Amino acid sequence: MLALGNRLLAQQRIRVLSIPVLFIICxxxxxxALSQGGVVITLRETMLMLTQPVxxxxxxxIIWQIRLPRILLSMVVGAGLATCGAAMQALFRNxxxxxxxIGIASGAALGAVATIVLGTSLFANFSDxxxxxxxxxxxxxxxxxxxMFIYRLGAxxxxxxxxxxxxxxxxxxxxxxxxxxxxxxxxxxxQLRDLTFWSMGSLAGNHLAMIMPTLGIIxxxxxxxxxxxxPLNVYLLGEAQAKHVGINVTKLKKQVFIYTALCTxxxxxxxxxxGFVGLIVPHIMxxxxxxxxxxxxxxxxxxxxxxxxxxxxFARTIMLPAEVPIGLITSAIGGPFFLIMLLKTYQGAK
Amino acid sequence: xxxxxIFVFKLNLTSMKPLSILFIMFVTLLANSYVHxxxxxxxxxxxxxxxxxxxxxxxxxxxxxxIVGVDSTSVYPAAATQKPQIGYVRKISVEGVxxxxxxxxxxxxxxxxxxxxxxLKLTGANLVILHENDNFWRIENKIEQIAKQLxxxxxxxxxxxxxxxxxxxxxxxxxxxxxxxKVLVIRSSxxxxxxxxxTADELVTIAGGVNMMAQTMVNWQTISSEAALALNPDVxxxxxxxxxxxxxxxxxxxVFKYSNAIKNARIYNFDALYLLSxxxxxxxxxxxxxxxxxxKTRLPDGYQYRFLKLAENSxxxxxxx
Numbered sequence: 001m002l003a004l005g006n007r008l009l010a011q012q013r014i015r016v017l018s019i020p021v022l023f024i025i026c027x028x029x030x031x032x033a034l035s036q037g038g039v040v041i042t043l044r045e046t047m048l049m050l051t052q053p054v055x056x057x058x059x060x061x062i063i064w065q066i067r068l069p070r071i072l073l074s075m076v077v078g079a080g081l082a083t084c085g086a087a088m089q090a091l092f093r094n095x096x097x098x099x100x101x102i103g104i105a106s107g108a109a110l111g112a113v114a115t116i117v118l119g120t121s122l123f124a125n126f127s128d129x130x131x132x133x134x135x136x137x138x139x140x141x142x143x144x145x146x147x148m149f150i151y152r153l154g155a156x157x158x159x160x161x162x163x164x165x166x167x168x169x170x171x172x173x174x175x176x177x178x179x180x181x182x183x184x185x186x187x188x189x190x191q192l193r194d195l196t197f198w199s200m201g202s203l204a205g206n207h208l209a210m211i212m213p214t215l216g217i218i219x220x221x222x223x224x225x226x227x228x229x230x231p232l233n234v235y236l237l238g239e240a241q242a243k244h245v246g247i248n249v250t251k252l253k254k255q256v257f258i259y260t261a262l263c264t265x266x267x268x269x270x271x272x273x274x275g276f277v278g279l280i281v282p283h284i285m286x287x288x289x290x291x292x293x294x295x296x297x298x299x300x301x302x303x304x305x306x307x308x309x310x311x312x313x314f315a316r317t318i319m320l321p322a323e324v325p326i327g328l329i330t331s332a333i334g335g336p337f338f339l340i341m342l343l344k345t346y347q348g349a350k
Numbered sequence: 351x352x353x354x355x356i357f358v359f360k361l362n363l364t365s366m367k368p369l370s371i372l373f374i375m376f377v378t379l380l381a382n383s384y385v386h387x388x389x390x391x392x393x394x395x396x397x398x399x400x401x402x403x404x405x406x407x408x409x410x411x412x413x414x415x416x417i418v419g420v421d422s423t424s425v426y427p428a429a430a431t432q433k434p435q436i437g438y439v440r441k442i443s444v445e446g447v448x449x450x451x452x453x454x455x456x457x458x459x460x461x462x463x464x465x466x467x468x469x470l471k472l473t474g475a476n477l478v479i480l481h482e483n484d485n486f487w488r489i490e491n492k493i494e495q496i497a498k499q500l501x502x503x504x505x506x507x508x509x510x511x512x513x514x515x516x517x518x519x520x521x522x523x524x525x526x527x528x529x530x531x532k533v534l535v536i537r538s539s540x541x542x543x544x545x546x547x548x549t550a551d552e553l554v555t556i557a558g559g560v561n562m563m564a565q566t567m568v569n570w571q572t573i574s575s576e577a578a579l580a581l582n583p584d585v586x587x588x589x590x591x592x593x594x595x596x597x598x599x600x601x602x603x604x605v606f607k608y609s610n611a612i613k614n615a616r617i618y619n620f621d622a623l624y625l626l627s628x629x630x631x632x633x634x635x636x637x638x639x640x641x642x643x644x645x646k647t648r649l650p651d652g653y654q655y656r657f658l659k660l661a662e663n664s665x666x667x668x669x670x671x
Binding site for chain 2: 037038039040057058061062065066067131132187188189190193194197202204205206207210316320321322323
C-alpha cells in the first residue's frame with residue numbers, strides 16, 4: 001500500500017514538473033535553433049539581433065526572413081500534430097489512431113496534387129491569383145472538404161459512432177487515393193518531382209506573413225482541445241460510462257473531430273505530410289506522465305514542438321549546404337527513441 | 351546585459367500564459383522585416399550554380415574554379431559533382447546556398463520552389479535567372495549571357511561561335527535527305543517513351559526525324575508491351591543517364607524484335623544529358639542524332655566532333671560481343 005502510494009506521489013510530482021520543464025527546454029531549443037544553420041551566426045549575435053537593428057543585412061535577413069518563421073512554424077506544427085495525435089488516440093480509444101483515419105493526409109495530398117498537376121490548365125485561374133499560396137490553400141480546402149464528407153457519412157441518422165466514422169474514413173481514403181493516382185499518372189516529369197517533394201514534407205521557405213494563418217488556426221484548435229481534456233478523461237472509461245456521468249458524448253466526439261481536422265489540415269497544407277510526430281510524441285508522453293489528458297495534452301503540445309524543431313534543426317544542418325527531408329529525420333530520431341522507451345517500460349514492468 | 355533582461359522578461363510572460371508569448375512575438379516580428387538590395391559585383395568570384403547546363407557552360411568557358419556550389423543536376427563534367435551540393439534545382443535550400451557566401455547565383459528558369467526564390471531575393475543575394483533559354487536555337491544566347499555575368503565576354507563569343515560548325519553540319523545533313531524516318535525515343539531501362547512537349551521530341555524534329563508518339567501522347571509516359579509491339583519504328587533512340595545506364599534493357603530489345611529498327615540494326619544509345627541538356631554539347635549531339643537518322647549522308651568536309659561522342663549503335667555492339 002505504502003509503496004503504491006509512493007509511486008503515485010512520484011508520478012504526480014513528474015506531472016506537475018514536466019510541463020514547466022518542457023517549456024523551458026522549448027525556449028532554449030528555440031534560441032539554439034535560431035543561432036544554428038548554414039551561415040554562421042553566434043548565439044550572442046542572434047540575441048542582439050532580436051532586440052535591436054543591426055547593420056549586417058545578410059544576417060538580419062537570415063534570422064528574420066528564414067530562420068525565425070521556420071522555427072516558429074516547426075514548433076507550432078509539431079505542437080499541433082502531437083496534440084491532434086493524442087486527441088485522435090483518445091477519440092478512437094486506440095493507441096495507433098492518427099489523423100490520417102479521418103482523411104487528413106489523403107485530403108491534403110489530393111488538394112496539393114490537383115493544384116500542382118492541374119495548376120497550369122484546369123485551375124489556372126486559382127493558381128495565378130494565389131501564386132505560391134496556391135498549393136497550401138488548395139491542400140487546406142480539399143482537406144477540409146474530404147473531412148467534412150467523412151464527417152457527414154459518419155454522422156448518419158443523428159448518431160456519430162466511431163465505427164461508422166472509421167468505415168467512412170477507410171472508404172473515402174480509398175476513393176481519394178484513386179483520384180490522386182489518376183492525377184499522378186497524367187502529370188509530367190517536373191510535376192511528378194514537385195509532388196514527390198511535397199509528400200516528403202518541408203518546413204522551409206515560408207515567410208512570416210504566410211505562416212500567420214496557419215499558426216492562428218493551430219493555436220486556436222490546440223486551445224480548444226486542451227479545454228476538452230476533462231471530458232476526454234471520462235470518455236476513456238467508455239462511451240456508455242461517459243454518457244452516464246453526464247457528458248454529451250456525441251458533441252464531444254464532434255468537437256474533437258472538428259478541432260483535429262482543422263488543426264492538422266492547417267499544418268499539413270503548409271508543410272506536407274510529416275509522419276510519426278502525431279504517433280510518437282503522445283506515446284512517449286503517456287509513458288512518462290500516464291493517460292491523464294489534463295497533463296498529457298499540454299505535454300504533447302510542448303513535446304511535439306520540441307521534437308519537430310529539433311528534427312528540423314538536424315534536417316537543415318547535417319548535410320549542408322543541401323537539406324534532408326524532415327520526414328526522414330522524424331522517423332530516424334523518433335523510431336529508435338520510441339523503441340528505447342518501450343523496452344524500458346517492459347523492463348520496468350518485470 | 352540587455353539580452354539577459356529581455357530573456358527574463360520573455361520567460362516571465364510565458365510562464366504566466368504559454369501561448370500568449372508566441373502571439374506577441376509574431377506581431378513584433380512582422381514589423382521587423384525590412385531589406386535592401388545589394389550592389390552587383392562586377393566580377394563574381396564565388397558562383398553557385400543551379401542547373402546542369404549552366405555548369406556545363408562554365409566548365410566549357412574554363413572558369414570552373416569560380417564555382418563554389420552546384421545543384422544535383424550538374425553531373426557533367428564529372429568533376430562538377432565534387433563541388434559542394436545545394437540539392438535539386440527545384441528544391442534548393444536558401445540558407446544552404448547563402449552559407450557558401452556566393453557573390454553570384456546563376457540559375458535556370460526552373461529553379462524553385464517559388465517561395466524559396468522569393469526568400470533568396472529578400473536576402474539581397476545576387477540571383478540571376480536565365481529565362482527562356484531552354485531552347486535549341488538559343489543556346490548561344492545562354493552562353494553569352496553566362497559569359498557576360500562572369501565578365502568573360504570574349505571567351506563566351508568564342509564558345510558560341512564554335513557551335514556554328516554544328517549548326518552548319520546539321521543543315522548540311524538535312525539538305526541531303528528525303529523521307530523522314532519514324533523515330534521512337536525510349537528510356538533505356540523501361541518502356542517509357544517521349545511524347546509531344548518533351549525536349550526529346552523537339553530534338554528529334556530538329557534532327558529531321560518524326561517522333562511517332564507525338565501525335566498520341568504528351569510528356570514521358572509508360573506504354574504497355576503490347577502497345578509497343580504494335581509500333582514499328584524505323585529508328586529507336588534509347589536514352590540513359592550516365593555511362594552505366596546506356597544499354598537498352600533486354601525487355602526493350604525483345605519487344606521491338608520485329609520492328610524495322612531492330613531488323614536493320616538501327617537502335618542507338620544516347621546519353622540524356624549529352625542530347626537534352628541544351629548546353630554547349632547539344633548542337634553536336636543533334637548532328638550525331640541526324641547522322642543516326644540518315645547514316646548515308648555525308649558530314650561537311652573538315653567537320654569534327656569536338657566532344658566525346660556518346661551515342662553508339664547498340665545492335666552492332668551486341669553483335670561484336
